[in-house]
Amino acid sequence: MSRPATLPEQRADVVILGGGAAGLCLAHQLTATATTTGSVIVVEPPEGPSRPPERTWCFWDEGSSDFEEAISASWSLLRVHGTDGGALTVDPGPLRYRMLRSTRFEQLVHARLAAHPGARVLRGTAGAVRDTADGAAVSCVAPDGRPLTLRARHVFDSRPLHALPPARTCLLQHFRGWFVRTAAERFDATVADLMDFRVPQPRHGLAFGYVLPLACDRALVEYTEFSRTPRTTAAYEASLGHYCRDVLRLGAFTVEAAEQGAIPMTDARFPRRIGPAVFRIGTAGGATRPATGYTFAAAQRQSRAIAAALAAGRPLVPPPHGRRALAMDAVLLRALDTGRIDGPDLFTGLFSRVPAERLLRFLDGATTLREEWAIGLRTPIGPMLRTAVELPLLPRHFPPTPRSAESAS
Incomplete structure (x- = not known):
């Protein structure tokens, strides 16, 4: 059997591997400004099993987004429910919480x-x-099986890693979500439930519900855990059923679609440069915030910085998160993993004691040292200090590879 003929070699100034959030954010930034970096090729998997399923990404920002046309919904109010059933609604203005679906984003x-x-x-x-x-x-x-070589001055690789780098702590944010439609109006479309701890808590880690209302009778409802290992689909389904029926009391509803994934929450060091002209971006380049799992906003910031650097003749990928933010995340992850702090109490306490806009800026790495010190004083100081002291002495080890790298954030 003869081998398929090789396609002619193709050249570009920039080749981007992967057409997910990070890859397309960078392609957009490289082509959106008057100062162009030249030709850009984005390589995406062909239709079939290698293409990821539709995903949901969320982030918060002020004013209009670069991808406003793809935004599915946004909320000016956020709500957190404690394990005791108490609810706290906060206004993070001028920030808004935004949701977009990967298909609309890709089309745009x-x-x-x-x-x-x-x-x-x-x-x-x-x-x-x-x-x-x-x-x-x-x-x-x-797609027809023929080999093809692409040559470029710079290559940016956003493909998922086969294995995570060594880390002192590695948890997963793993989840399953249902897009539900209720027979009656059950949702307040003006408020997003960011964390609802009225679900049974696992022996290790924490669990919460997450509700993004799309209308009075439609919402994305998710069950999420921060723990070391993911669950089976059947276990997620059981927890979602309990949450929808017994906690949210939705009454009659139908599930119109589902999504499932696992996001690494790790203090591993992700190399951003893997060759003289080859760089990693997105989750593979450390864009996922270790303590929250949010990635989309960091991918946008990183893309703008890369585009500016290339326009100035400086090929580099700046760090997506600052050193202070990563150090604080490492302490938090270790404290959660050891059980020294109660996760639901920590997060509900922060939302009740810290202005919402400041807390979201903190989670985005945009606060000052003074603001971070003030927020730190509102956490369990003893367990946090003990964790911070022991952390430099801990060895790094290779964690197990998560079964999925899909992101809801």
């Missing part, structure tokens, strides 16, 4: 790239990346 960015003369999306399976004298080369396979 694809349309923008199609209108740009130097950009295009190539469907294929990306393989090995090797250094060359003038940049890097990517070995790909076209």
Whole structure:
């Protein structure tokens, strides 16, 4: 049997591997400004099992978003429920909590790239990346099986890692969500339930419900855990059923769609440069915030910084999170993992004692040292200090690979 003919070699100034949140955010930034970096190729998997299912991403920001046309819903009020059933509603203004679905986001960015003369999306399976004298080369396979080589001055790789780097602590934020439609109006469409701790808590870690109302009779309802290992789909389904029926008391409802995933929450160090002209971005480059699992906002910030650096002739990928933020996250993860702090009490206490806008800026790494000190005083000081002292002495080890890297954030 003859081998398929090799496709002609293709060149670009920038090749981006992966058309998820990080890859498309970078492609958008590289082509949206008047100061262009040249030609851009985005390599996405062809239709089939290698393409990820539709996902939901959430973030908060002030004013309009770069992807306003793709926003499915947004909320100006957030609510947290304690384990005792008490509810706290906060206004993080001027910030708004926003939700977008990956399909609408991809359609929007694809349309923008199609209108740009130097950009295009190539469907294929990306393989090995090797250094060359003038940049890097990517070995790909076209949908029809023919091999293809892409050459570029810079390659940005957003593909999931096969294994996470060594870490002192590695938890997972794992979840399953239902898009539900109720027979009666059961939701307040103006308020998003960020954390609802009125669900049974696991022996290790914490669990909460998460409700994003899309209308008075429609919402995304999720069951989420922070723990070391994911659950089975059947276990998630049972917990979601209990949450919808017995906690939210939705009455009659139908499930119109579902999503499931696991996000690493780790203090591992993610190398951003893996070759003279090859860089990692997105979750593979450390964009996921270790203590929260949120990624989309950091991917946008990182993309803007990369585009500005390339325009200035400086090929680099700046860190998506500051050192102080990562140090605080490492302490929090270890304290949660050891059980020294009660997760539901910690988060409900922070929302009740810290202004919501400041707390969200803190979770985004945008607070000052003075603000962070004040927030730290509102956490369990003894357990946190004990954890901070022991953390530098702990060895790093390779954690198990999560079964999924899908993100709801």
